[in-house]
Amino acid sequence: MAPTKKELTPEQRDELLNTLRERFEKNMHRHKGLDWREIQAKLEAKPGKLWILDEMEVTGGEPDIVGYDNKSATYMFVDCAAESPKGRRSLCYDRVALESRKAHKPSNSAIDMATEMGVDLLTEEQYLTLQQLERFDTKTSSWLKTPDGVRKLGGAIFGDCRFGRVFVYHNGADSYYGARGFRGILYLE
Structure with a gap:
């Protein structure tokens, strides 16, 4: 049976699992006390999640586990590339912002691309927590899930790290820059 659009071939799956395992083992400070074998078993049982992680990987996100919720037994994969993922830059915030541009429209919006990939944008709180693990976005910036009140007024928020602080x-929301992308989060139950 040929794989569907949102399914990896066995070779792609094995390559991705190997990449994720190596990154997991190399960056234990991000997920102290977690066991890769348990995570891999959950991933193998959910091929759709593997497809999403592959999308995060091929767009330059370098996903890794940065948290675990004991109550819901949920792992959190987040883009851990040092800079905002290269394959997800030069995007305005959302579809409304994209359609409001009269000239020089970007190819897509962060919200639309995240939805197509199957991830959520990081919230401000999640971004600040990520930055406590190590410093990210020292040369780039990343769109963040924007509160409705800000978005209704035409704005959107982003985060970065400069001068040793976040x-x-x-x-x-209709702005876009070559150095601004977005970081996604994927929940693995």
């Missing part, structure tokens, strides 16, 4: 700031 900043969360705002921009017009």
Whole structure:
């Protein structure tokens, strides 16, 4: 049977699992006390999640586990590339912002691309927690899930790390920059 669009071939699956395992083992400070074998068993039981992780990987996200919720037995994979993923930059915030641009429209929006991939944008709180593990976005920035009140006024928020500290700031949702992308989060139950 040929794989569907959202399914990896056995070779792709094995390659991705190997990449994820190596990254997991190399960065234990991100997930102290977690066991790769348990994570791999969950991943193998959910081929759709593997497809999403592959999308995160091929767009430059370098996904890794950064958290575990004991109550729901849920692992959290987040893009851990040092800079905002290269394959997800030069995007405005959402579809409304994209359609409002009259000229020089970007190819897509962060929200639309995240939805197509099957991930959520990081919230401000998640981004700040990620930055406590190590410093990310020292040369780039990443769109963050924007509160409705800010978005209704035409804005969107993003985060970056400069001068040794993390900043969360705002921009017009229709803006886009070659150095701004987004980081996604995937929950593995």
